[in-house]
Amino acid sequence: MSLIDRGFSVRIPADMAELEPELIAQGAEALTFVVDCCEGPYPKCVAKYRPPKPYRIAELDQPLRKRRTNAEVRVLRKLADAQIACPRVVSVDDKQGLIYMELIKGQSLKQVTWDASDVSSVRPLFIRFGELVAGIHALNIAHGDLTTSNAMVDSESGELKLIDFGLASQSANVEEKAVDIYVLERAIASTHPDSANQLVDAVLMGYQADPTSHTAQVMNRLQVVRQRGRKRAMLG
Amino acid sequence: MEPVLDRFLPPRGYYLALGLEGSANKLGVGIVKHYKGQLSADNRAEVLANVRDTFNAPPGEGFLPRDVAKHHRNWFVRLVKKALEEANVKPEDLDCICFTQGPGMGAPLQSVVVGARTIASLWSKPLVGVNHCVGHIEMGREITGADNPVVLYVSGGNTQVIAYSAQRYRIFGETLDIAVGNCLDRFARVLKISNEPSPGYNIEQLAKQGKKYVQLPYTVKGMDLSMSGILAFIEEQAQDIDQKDFTAADLCYSLQETLFAMLVEITERAMAHVNSSQVLVVGGVGCNERLQEMMGVMARDRGGSVFATDERFCIDNGIMIAHAGLLGYRTGERTPYEKSVCTQRFRTDEVWVKWRA
Numbered sequence: 001m002s003l004i005d006r007g008f009s010v011r012i013p014a015d016m017a018e019l020e021p022e023l024i025a026q027g028a029e030a031l032t033f034v035v036d037c038c039e040g041p042y043p044k045c046v047a048k049y050r051p052p053k054p055y056r057i058a059e060l061d062q063p064l065r066k067r068r069t070n071a072e073v074r075v076l077r078k079l080a081d082a083q084i085a086c087p088r089v090v091s092v093d094d095k096q097g098l099i100y101m102e103l104i105k106g107q108s109l110k111q112v113t114w115d116a117s118d119v120s121s122v123r124p125l126f127i128r129f130g131e132l133v134a135g136i137h138a139l140n141i142a143h144g145d146l147t148t149s150n151a152m153v154d155s156e157s158g159e160l161k162l163i164d165f166g167l168a169s170q171s172a173n174v175e176e177k178a179v180d181i182y183v184l185e186r187a188i189a190s191t192h193p194d195s196a197n198q199l200v201d202a203v204l205m206g207y208q209a210d211p212t213s214h215t216a217q218v219m220n221r222l223q224v225v226r227q228r229g230r231k232r233a234m235l236g
Numbered sequence: 237m238e239p240v241l242d243r244f245l246p247p248r249g250y251y252l253a254l255g256l257e258g259s260a261n262k263l264g265v266g267i268v269k270h271y272k273g274q275l276s277a278d279n280r281a282e283v284l285a286n287v288r289d290t291f292n293a294p295p296g297e298g299f300l301p302r303d304v305a306k307h308h309r310n311w312f313v314r315l316v317k318k319a320l321e322e323a324n325v326k327p328e329d330l331d332c333i334c335f336t337q338g339p340g341m342g343a344p345l346q347s348v349v350v351g352a353r354t355i356a357s358l359w360s361k362p363l364v365g366v367n368h369c370v371g372h373i374e375m376g377r378e379i380t381g382a383d384n385p386v387v388l389y390v391s392g393g394n395t396q397v398i399a400y401s402a403q404r405y406r407i408f409g410e411t412l413d414i415a416v417g418n419c420l421d422r423f424a425r426v427l428k429i430s431n432e433p434s435p436g437y438n439i440e441q442l443a444k445q446g447k448k449y450v451q452l453p454y455t456v457k458g459m460d461l462s463m464s465g466i467l468a469f470i471e472e473q474a475q476d477i478d479q480k481d482f483t484a485a486d487l488c489y490s491l492q493e494t495l496f497a498m499l500v501e502i503t504e505r506a507m508a509h510v511n512s513s514q515v516l517v518v519g520g521v522g523c524n525e526r527l528q529e530m531m532g533v534m535a536r537d538r539g540g541s542v543f544a545t546d547e548r549f550c551i552d553n554g555i556m557i558a559h560a561g562l563l564g565y566r567t568g569e570r571t572p573y574e575k576s577v578c579t580q581r582f583r584t585d586e587v588w589v590k591w592r593a
Contacts, residue, residue, distance in 0.1 A: 026538070028505035054537065055530040056497045059449040145458035149509065167458060179412065183458045190399075190406045191509075228412070 130206025255558025259340025334561025446489020513540025
C-alpha cells in the first residue's frame with residue numbers, strides 16, 4: 001500500500017481498499033483518496049476517511065469521528081439542496097467514518113493564487129469566494145475552516161467550489177459566522193502575506209454583495225472578534 | 237538570502253549576552269555565549285548561567301501583578317549577581333543586556349525593565365528588547381536542533397500555532413479566548429490544588445490517577461480553538477464533587493485529554509497546511525509529558541517527529557531572552573533608552589526576524 005511507503009501508518013477499511021484508492025491529501029483529521037466507482041453518476045469519486053486518531057483516547061475519539069462524519073454529510077446535503085457549489089455526496093458509512101463524494105477536478109485557490117502573475121487576475125475568484133461564504137451563512141451554516149486550500153477552482157467549468165466541510169456547524173449564529181470570516185482573514189494573511197489586504201478586501205466585497213442578507217450584522221460582529229483576537233493580553 | 241551576523245564581533249571572537257525575563261511570575265537571568273558564524277549543529281549557543289526564582293500564590297488564588305513586581309524587585313540584584321558568578325563572567329565582558337519587552341503583565345515587566353536600564357547604564361552596555369514568544373521559539377530551536385518546525389507555543393498567557401515564513405513567525409492558529417495554561421491554572425484554583433511548583437504540574441500528577449473520562453465540549457475552529465466554554469462546563473462539574481460518580485482526578489484527566497487533543501489537532505492541521513513534519517513545543521505547558529506524548533504519536537503518524545525541552549527552557553527563563561536578544565544584537569538591533577518601554581501586548585508576528593534566511 002502506497003501509504004506505508006510514504007511513512008504513514010494508517011490502515012484503511014478493507015472495502016475501500018478494493019477501489020484502488022490513491023491518496024490525494026492528508027489533512028489533520030481525514031485522509032482523502034480518489035477511488036474508482038464504476039456504478040452511479042461519478043466514475044471517479046473522492047473517499048474521505050477519518051481514521052481513528054491514536055493520540056486521542058477512544059472515549060473521545062470515536063464519538064467525535066462519528067459526529068463529524070454525520071455532521072459533514074448533513075451539511076453537504078443541505079448545501080446541495082440549496083444549489084451551492086460544493087461536492088455532492090455519493091454514499092456514507094458512518095461506522096467507519098467514510099464519505100464518498102463527487103470529485104472536483106482542478107487546483108486549490110491557494111495554488112492558483114501562488115501561480116498568478118498579479119493579484120488583479122485572481123480578484124474575481126476572491127469576490128466569488130466571499131459570495132459563496134455569504135451563501136452558506138444564509139443557510140445558517142458556518143464552514144469552520146475557511147482557507148484558500150479549501151476552495152477549488154473547477155478545471156472544467158472554471159467555477160469556484162468550497163470543499164472540506166469537516167468542521168462545519170449548522171444553526172450557526174452571528175458569532176460563529178464572524179469567527180468564520182476572521183479565520184479566513186488570518187488564513188489569507190499567513191498564506192498570501194504579500195497581497196493579503198487586497199485579497200481580504202475582495203472577499204469582504206463579495207460577502208457583502210447581497211444587500212438583502214444579514215451580512216451587515218456579521219460584519220459588525222467581526223469588528224468585535226478582531227479586537228478580541230488582536231488585543232487579548234497574551235500574558236507570558 | 238544569508239543574514240549578515242558578525243559585523244559587531246568583538247576582537248576576542250565570541251559574544252556574551254545577559255538576558256532578563258520577568259513577564260509573569262518568574263524572574264529569570266541567563267547568560268549565553270555565541271561563537272561567530274551561523275549557529276548550527278557544530279556551532280551551538282552555550283548556556284553559561286540560567287537562574288530563576290518563582291513567585292507562587294497560595295492555593296485557590298492566582299498571582300497579582302503588584303505582588304509579582306515586588307518579588308522581581310526583591311530578587312533582581314541577587315539573581316544577576318548569582319548568574320554572573322555561575323557564568324564566571326564580569327560585567328565588562330558582556331556585549332549587551334537583553335530584556336523582555338512584552339507581552340506580559342505590566343507591573344512585573346516594568347520592574348525588570350527598570351533593572352535592565354540600571355545595569356545597562358551602570359556598565360555602559362547597549363540594551364536589546366526581546367519579544368517573549370520569539371525568545372521561547374529561538375531557544376527551543378537552539379536546544380532541540382529543530383530547523384524549521386511548526387511551533388506550538390503553550391503557556392499561562394499564550395496558545396499559538398506558529399510557522400516561520402519570509403522573516404516573520406506567523407501565527408496560523410491561536411486561542412479565541414483564554415490560554416491553555418490559564419484554563420488549567422484556573423481549574424486548579426477551583427479544586428484548591430497547590431500552586432507549587434506550578435498548578436499545571438499538579439494537575440498533570442493528579443490526572444495520572446484519573447480513569448474515567450467525563451465528556452467535555454470539544455471546540456476546535458479550523459486552526460483556532462476556544463477554551464472558556466470548557467472551563468465553565470468543568471467548573472460546574474466540580475461542584476459538590478463528593479456526591480458525583482467521578483473524582484477530581486477524573487476531571488483533571490478528562491480536561492487534559494480534551495484540551496491536549498484539541499492542541500494536537502490544530503497543530504496537525506497547521507502541519508498539513510504548510511507541509512511540515514517537524515513540530516516544536518515551547519512554553520510552560522510544553523513541559524507536560526502527556527502533551528509531549530500525544531504530540532509524538534501524531535508526528536510519527538505523519539512520518540515526522542516532535543521536539544520538546546525540559547523545565548529549564550520550557551518554563552519562562554532568562555537564557556531564552558539572552559539568546560534571542562543576542563541574535564538580534566548580532567544583526568544590529570539596539571533598543572535606545574527612550575524606546576525601552578515595555579508593552580503588555582506584543583504579538584509574535586510583529587517581530588522582523590533578521591537572523592534567519
